[in-house]
Amino acid sequence: MRLSTKGRYAVTAMLDLALHGGDKAVTLAEISETQGISLSYLEQLFAGLRSKMLVKGVRGPGGGYYLGKPAKDIAIADIICAVDEWVEFTRCSGNKDCRDGEVCLTHNLWDELSREIHNFLSGISLEDLVHRGGMEVGGCNKDDGGCFTTKVEKIEAA
Amino acid sequence: MRLSTKGRYAVTAMLDLALHGGDKAVTLAEISETQGISLSYLEQLFAGLRSKMLVKGVRGPGGGYYLGKPAKDIAIADIICAVDEWVEFTRCSGNKDCRDGEVCLTHNLWDELSREIHNFLSGISLEDLVHRGGMEVGGCNKDDGGCFTTKVEKIEAA
DNA sequence: AGAATTCCCTACCATTTTGCTATGTATTAA
DNA sequence: TTAATACATAGCAAAATGGTAGGGAATTCT
Numbered sequence: 001m002r003l004s005t006k007g008r009y010a011v012t013a014m015l016d017l018a019l020h021g022g023d024k025a026v027t028l029a030e031i032s033e034t035q036g037i038s039l040s041y042l043e044q045l046f047a048g049l050r051s052k053m054l055v056k057g058v059r060g061p062g063g064g065y066y067l068g069k070p071a072k073d074i075a076i077a078d079i080i081c082a083v084d085e086w087v088e089f090t091r092c093s094g095n096k097d098c099r100d101g102e103v104c105l106t107h108n109l110w111d112e113l114s115r116e117i118h119n120f121l122s123g124i125s126l127e128d129l130v131h132r133g134g135m136e137v138g139g140c141n142k143d144d145g146g147c148f149t150t151k152v153e154k155i156e157a158a
Numbered sequence: 159m160r161l162s163t164k165g166r167y168a169v170t171a172m173l174d175l176a177l178h179g180g181d182k183a184v185t186l187a188e189i190s191e192t193q194g195i196s197l198s199y200l201e202q203l204f205a206g207l208r209s210k211m212l213v214k215g216v217r218g219p220g221g222g223y224y225l226g227k228p229a230k231d232i233a234i235a236d237i238i239c240a241v242d243e244w245v246e247f248t249r250c251s252g253n254k255d256c257r258d259g260e261v262c263l264t265h266n267l268w269d270e271l272s273r274e275i276h277n278f279l280s281g282i283s284l285e286d287l288v289h290r291g292g293m294e295v296g297g298c299n300k301d302d303g304g305c306f307t308t309k310v311e312k313i314e315a316a
Numbered sequence: 317a318g319a320a321t322t323c324c325c326t327a328c329c330a331t332t333t334t335g336c337t338a339t340g341t342a343t344t345a346a
Numbered sequence: 347t348t349a350a351t352a353c354a355t356a357g358c359a360a361a362a363t364g365g366t367a368g369g370g371a372a373t374t375c376t
Contacts, residue, residue, distance in 0.1 A: 003268065008264055011264050012264050015264065076267065106170050106173065106287075109169070109234065110161065110166070112278075113161075113278060116275070116278045117274070117275060120270075120271060129264075129267065
């Protein structure tokens with residue numbers, strides 16, 4: 001299970017807009033520069049964001065991107081959905097290749113899981129991220145054997 | 159964002175053990191048959207489950223697999239961890255290519271998200287799944303535009 | 317002993333997805 | 347009219363996914 005870079009790039013880019021945007025537009029070239037993402041790749045991400053009205057592009061010199069609506073009205077879930085497909089928590093494609101009841105038990109489980117994730121990411125707006133620095137991140141409980149943590153085990157020097 | 163088949167296969171297979179196991183061993187051939195998963199692939203999954211002591215294999219005729227411990231002591235998270243790598247919610251590999259504070263804001267977010275998922279999946283044991291049919295799955299709120307739901311939109315006839 | 321049945325192990329492979337590059341066009345400000 | 351920007355599409359290498367293939371090794375049954 002993994003989260004694609006698309007999602008992260010998109011969130012950080014939107015964060016950029018929320019922080020440095022304000023009155024003047026932020027160009028993709030700037031974001032590309034400061035975050036080390038290729039311009040062309042960013043453009044693809046913003047195509048998705050545009051289609052969901054999360055950003056508004058202005059062409060020509062002096063142009064760039066603005067947030068499509070107030071930061072408090074943009075949920076992290078919206079951003080991820082816009083660039084990622086996200087789907088495919090189950091692959092039983094409605095065809096009832098879902099044989100017996102057993103399999104459906106796990107279906108319910110995955111359904112619940114995705115709902116859980118959705119609720120979590122829907123409850124955090126871009127503004128929350130800006131103001132609270134990623135919510136009240138507590139003690140960073142790395143006591144689960146590293147399985148659900150973020151792979152990085154040499155981060156203690158951070 | 160997606161959950162690999164490995165995780166689902168493993169959970170349903172473990173469910174099989176929990177339901178039909180009991181006194182006699184369940185063979186991979188049986189699981190392969192009833193669930194339409196290739197035997198060889200199942201064997202790979204069970205190698206992971208074995209290494210985490212979640213199952214116990216018995217060779218020879220009449221052999222097969224038992225649960226490694228009581229179903230109530232096996233969390234869904236354990237199963238997924240055993241077969242999936244799961245990691246890689248962020249890719250800032252501790253190298254501090256995590257440039258400025260901005261990026262770290264999202265880091266905290268992903269950290270929190272994985273903790274959220276972990277908590278959810280840790281709180282559900284194999285026994286819970288057996289008894290409660292996948293927890294009290296409520297009204298199946300499909301009101302999020304299909305983004306976080308399970309891709310299947312023709313399941314209403316279920 | 318030997319054969320059958322099961323777990324165990326390792327290597328390989330086709331397809332899909334990811335993450336990115338390249339190249340071009342359209343629009344607008346100076 | 348030129349430069350800066352968004353917008354669009356095609357292609358592509360590497361990695362991950364989801365398997366297959368084939369050969370042991372242990373155990374039980376005959």
